[in-house]
Amino acid sequence: QKEVEQDPGPLSVPEGAIVSLNCTYSNSAFQYFMWYRQYSRKGPELLMYTYSSGNKEDGRFTAQVDKSSKYISLFIRDSQPSDSATYLCAMSASKAAGNKLTFGGGTRVLVKP
Amino acid sequence: GAVVSQHPSWVICKSGTSVKIECRSLDFQATTMFWYRQFPKQSLMLMATSNEGSKATYEQGVEKDKFLINHASLTLSTLTVTSAHPEDSSFYICSAGTSGKYNEQFFGPGTRLTVL
Numbered sequence: 001q002k003e004v005e006q007d008p009g010p011l012s013v014p015e016g017a018i019v020s021l022n023c024t025y026s027n028s029a030f031q032y033f034m035w036y037r038q039y040s041r042k043g044p045e046l047l048m049y050t051y052s053s054g055n056k057e058d059g060r061f062t063a064q065v066d067k068s069s070k071y072i073s074l075f076i077r078d079s080q081p082s083d084s085a086t087y088l089c090a091m092s093a094s095k096a097a098g099n100k101l102t103f104g105g106g107t108r109v110l111v112k113p
Numbered sequence: 114g115a116v117v118s119q120h121p122s123w124v125i126c127k128s129g130t131s132v133k134i135e136c137r138s139l140d141f142q143a144t145t146m147f148w149y150r151q152f153p154k155q156s157l158m159l160m161a162t163s164n165e166g167s168k169a170t171y172e173q174g175v176e177k178d179k180f181l182i183n184h185a186s187l188t189l190s191t192l193t194v195t196s197a198h199p200e201d202s203s204f205y206i207c208s209a210g211t212s213g214k215y216n217e218q219f220f221g222p223g224t225r226l227t228v229l
Binding site for chain 2: 043090
């Protein structure tokens with residue numbers, strides 16, 4: 001079993017819909033949670049960063065962390081075709097700069113106009 | 114956010130030759146850089162962690178003599194694929210870790226290597 005599980009998709013939604021993404025994990029030591037967006041043939045771009053449990057909102061993006069369930073989510077409101085990409089969750093146990101991130105496999109999202 | 118560049122963005126080489134990929138943090142100092150490999154429609158696979166001025170730490174199964182990593186300064190790390198073979202063809206991505214409030218990693222745009 002992988003440390004971080006993420007549905008590969010593809011997840012297809014109409015423009016304007018809410019995109020709901022999630023990851024589950026098994027390592028209870030993880031405290032720092034990130035979501036990255038990756039366009040085809042490009043490097044990942046950091047979207048959201050959260051620490052411990054709770055919600056964080058930034059524009060159309062909302063990240064949620066439920067440490068008791070070992071479950072994190074990313075919601076994208078008013079989705080646009082430009083949101084079509086692969087979304088990767090990542091997490092770590094430490095905030096030290098040299099600490100490795102553990103990634104989910106990524107979910108491919110397609111927003112149809 | 115912080116900017117990380119990679120050069121070249123793509124490279125085609127003949128089997129048996131060596132290829133060097135550069136990763137630079139443009140507007141911040143990166144004490145730690147990471148090198149990843151990504152196959153089509155798959156997630157990132159960490160190859161090694163590179164700290165400035167010291168030897169890189171390689172993940173299990175990654176040949177350190179084949180994938181040479183040098184982190185000569187706080188803004189530059191290089192990955193050299195030695196004696197490249199077609200199975201080394203992949204998308205190589207670096208990231209740089211900051212030493213700020215959180216341990217965000219900022220990724221470069223990636224380098225696509227094709228070995229003929």
